[in-house]
Amino acid sequence: KADAITIKQSKAYRRLRHKTQVFCLPENSHIRTRRDHTEEVENISVIISETLGLNTSLCRAIAVGHDIGHTPYGHLGEEVLSELTGKEFKHYNFGTIIAQEIERKGGGLNSSYETLEGITLHSRGKEKLDLDISKPNEYHVVMYADKIAYTFADINDSIRMGKLDKSKLPSFIKELGDYQRLRDNKCMEALIKESLEKGYVSFSEGIEFEMFNETKDFMYKQVYGKMDWDLNKLVLMKAYDFFKNETEYNPVLAVALMTDLDLNKIGMQISSTLGLTKEFIKDFGVSEILPHIKDKEFDLYVPNLDWGK
Numbered sequence: 001k002a003d004a005i006t007i008k009q010s011k012a013y014r015r016l017r018h019k020t021q022v023f024c025l026p027e028n029s030h031i032r033t034r035r036d037h038t039e040e041v042e043n044i045s046v047i048i049s050e051t052l053g054l055n056t057s058l059c060r061a062i063a064v065g066h067d068i069g070h071t072p073y074g075h076l077g078e079e080v081l082s083e084l085t086g087k088e089f090k091h092y093n094f095g096t097i098i099a100q101e102i103e104r105k106g107g108g109l110n111s112s113y114e115t116l117e118g119i120t121l122h123s124r125g126k127e128k129l130d131l132d133i134s135k136p137n138e139y140h141v142v143m144y145a146d147k148i149a150y151t152f153a154d155i156n157d158s159i160r161m162g163k164l165d166k167s168k169l170p171s172f173i174k175e176l177g178d179y180q181r182l183r184d185n186k187c188m189e190a191l192i193k194e195s196l197e198k199g200y201v202s203f204s205e206g207i208e209f210e211m212f213n214e215t216k217d218f219m220y221k222q223v224y225g226k227m228d229w230d231l232n233k234l235v236l237m238k239a240y241d242f243f244k245n246e247t248e249y250n251p252v253l254a255v256a257l258m259t260d261l262d263l264n265k266i267g268m269q270i271s272s273t274l275g276l277t278k279e280f281i282k283d284f285g286v287s288e289i290l291p292h293i294k295d296k297e298f299d300l301y302v303p304n305l306d307w308g309k
Contacts, residue, residue: 003061018259044145062118069095096303
């Protein structure tokens, strides 16, 4: 229980309310931010873990922390930082690094090994949802909860944004239910049934899984793959250049810790021809964090989990 509470009290968790889930800083308050998504993953994780008799406190902690390493503008931030540095930057690694090395003025959150490893292993992206059954079942609960949560919630938000037409959704989505809660529940029920039959957490077969997998592929093709991020990418690159050339801070670290709100302000400042200065960013949240860790040495790409083995 302590890990989930500690993460919820962190600055990284608070920043999630200003970070993209799918759509950047939506004006419609019903469209999810990264923090809204996190809360939905937490809820689904708790339902599954309690039903299967697993360690709900661990599931909750991993779920609460699973996205604290996200960059501004969602996965675009990861892609741009990787492109600029030639090193693969991943939010699931950086989330554990934040918890270990950055929070509390560099002192870390003192999270358990299982919470940290669960955060690092939660993501699968577009890959097959394969399992390492040597790892705790609680890791798999959050991985599946993440996929179920974003797949069906992102459909709703895409409809709100006019990116999808509700009346024209494919039949495999409609067969899972008329709305998000029914789709969530049908997949959770199928996951729980399959897990009880196999003796470990699994969601990899049956008609519900096939429809879920088709839905996920549909979202990658029809929504995620069609987003226009050109302007956001430009702002990310300008912010990186500013921190690299005008400050003593690591530009990757600085940009990764910023929010959509910060980057949008930077974009407006650039477009106004006033230019970026240290004075302009002094009230940004990142300026509260960086001075405490600027001389601390740690890997920004690979979390240190050797101590728990």
